[in-house]
Amino acid sequence: MIVSLFGMNRQVQAAGFVDVPARALNEVNYLVEGKIVNGSSPTTFTPDKVITKAEAAVFIGRALQLNGTQRATGFPDVGMSNFASGYIQSAVDKGIVSGDKAGNFLPYKEVTRGEMAVMLANAFGYSYNNTVSGAEKALMTLGIASGLSNGTFGTDLPIKRADFAVFMARAINPAFRLKTSVNFTKPLWSTTGNLNIRTGPSTEYSSVGTIAANTQVTGAHSVGGWTYVKMGSKTGFISNYYLRSASSDGAAKPPATDSSDSKLSSQTIILDPGHGGKDSGAVGNNLREKDVVLKAGLQVNNLLKKTPFNVKMTRSTDTFIELKDRSAFAKDNGGDIFVSIHANSASSAAATGTETYYYAAANPHAADSKLLSSKIQARMLDAWNLRDRGVKPGNFSVLRENNMPAALVEMGFISNAGDASKMASDYWMNIMSIAIYNGILDYYKAKGYNVNSLYK
Structure with missing residues (x-):
């Protein structure tokens, strides 16, 4: 059983937005805290708006701490001034997203559920045999996504911002998933004292406590240079910079x-x-x-x-x-x-x-x-x-x-x-x-x- 480090059942309006549906409240709150997603205005998230390729690249790029500096890209339809240019190029370099056969990125193209599955599989390193159905199966197996009421995944249906946020939060933090699907298998040790364990993979997230130097934790997956770890009944993220795979320099x-x-x-x-x-x-x-x-x-x-x-x-x-x-x-x-x-x-x-x-x-x-x-x-x-x-x-x-x-x-x-x-x-x-x-x-x-x- 995964023990969450924060109130998973709190029912408060997401980050001050007045339009987030109840099904996405906790996940949107979580991503906003980490500055991974933001609203269309201070009070609106536009949850039912279909997410574009550019927006998806930004959300994923922020989660993985990719270089989002606006710059020239390899696509004629994504100029340096495009708000997402840096994240798009970084995500392309990492093989997370790609352009079309004509060499364009199509930044404002709406993303389908199947395309979302492939993006997340690429971003978080899930094995999926390079097929859309394989990516969909990977997300469902992990409890990140579920099928529709008609028994299909809805491959060609557009993915809304609220749903994309839900799937992103589940990919980052297994505490949000529909079922337990995380394996803590890698023994790790802290390299410094007073080390924070955080609720998410960045210093934007709150600390739930600290550990001393040379303390053993058990690691699962990594997100943007941070590892999701377990210590006793607690789970959270620690920066990889402060972790090693041996308990001391002498044993390393x-x-x-x-x-x-x-x-x-x-x-x-x-x-x-x-x-x-x-x-x-x-x-x-x-x-x-x-x-x-x-x-x-x-x-x-x-x-x-x-x-x-x-x-x-x-x-x-x-x-x-x-x-x-x-x-x-x-x-x-x-x-x-x-x-x-x-x-x-x-x-x-x-x-x-x-x-x-x-x-x-x-x-x-x-x-x-x-x-x-x-x-x-x-x-x-x-x-x-x-x-x-x-x-x-x-x-x-x-x-x-x-x-x-x-x-x-x-x-x-x-x-x-x-x-x-x-x-x-x-x-x-x-x-x-x-x-x-x-x-x-x-x-x-x-x-x-x-x-x-x-x-x-």
């Missing part, structure tokens, strides 16, 4: 039990979050480079600690470190590869994109440095889908003074509003950290190491 690294693990455990990876302390690095869009890159470094470090690899960080706090001391640290700790993490900046706010550098001049590790840089660059491009600024030789101290394969990554431009919005997002930073991690694994795989079981 599995023992070397075979020749493959032993080979990996002989490798030491040095992570170098740039700047720190009195050196803020680049500053833009209310962000400081030193904070952004430390966050990414810590996330990559946490991922690597769950593998047989050794991992060391030049800094794990807001500390200033001289450039010469970074390469010295790598050498002193027997580093086998070195990855320096940075955010770019330019005088033009239009400058955007991802690039990676390696040192090529008179360097016996030039080929491997280029290989490492290329593998990480490819993963970062897939992660954030920014402009590809390439893999380039660079005469940077942390590269030049090292005696191991080394790469310096520039995730994006902190001076660009679109790039910076990703740096400010827990969801997108988690995606980038996984990309850097997987890029490191790609390098080792290319070098003949067995890392297939380690990918995220």
Whole structure:
């Protein structure tokens, strides 16, 4: 039995709207609290209005914390000024929605119940054999949707805003579902103390209590960088940034039990979050480079600690470190590869994109440095889908003074509003950290190491 963390049976008018039907009150309240949906006016939700593809992309995008910054899209009928342009492009990039055969998105096309089922199946990762009937079955099996009174799903009938909201809330939080359909199977531990458990997957949702560091919970599904967990009789959401799959740092690294693990455990990876302390690095869009890159470094470090690899960080706090001391640290700790993490900046706010550098001049590790840089660059491009600024030789101290394969990554431009919005997002930073991690694994795989079981 799922125990809800909030009053599921409260019968109050939804978020001040005067037109929400009783069947959708709780679900609309829930989505409004998380700023996932909004009304047509301060007092009306227009529940019977058929939802459009653009609106659906916005609702799903907000739930998954996708990048909603208005920008150019790949569709001639969705301009940068379209209110949903950012969410549409992000949802398309994630394979949640798509355009038609002519290359148009048709943002104002009304969504059918069958199309809704496919969107939600794509968004929340349900297996459905890429068929509309499969998506409908998945939603009904989970208790997210039910058929009509005539026994059909109503595939071709339009889906109203109120009904879409109901199905969205059920997909996010199983406490709303028509039947118990959630399995808590993944043991997880908190990485910090005074950690909030929230009623929904964002800080907009209220906290129902806190847990101490290294507290075990059991996880189910994830929504936009948050995991739905259970602790005792309580259920709620915790940010993935504060969860790990081992109870302590010492236990996080599995023992070397075979020749493959032993080979990996002989490798030491040095992570170098740039700047720190009195050196803020680049500053833009209310962000400081030193904070952004430390966050990414810590996330990559946490991922690597769950593998047989050794991992060391030049800094794990807001500390200033001289450039010469970074390469010295790598050498002193027997580093086998070195990855320096940075955010770019330019005088033009239009400058955007991802690039990676390696040192090529008179360097016996030039080929491997280029290989490492290329593998990480490819993963970062897939992660954030920014402009590809390439893999380039660079005469940077942390590269030049090292005696191991080394790469310096520039995730994006902190001076660009679109790039910076990703740096400010827990969801997108988690995606980038996984990309850097997987890029490191790609390098080792290319070098003949067995890392297939380690990918995220």
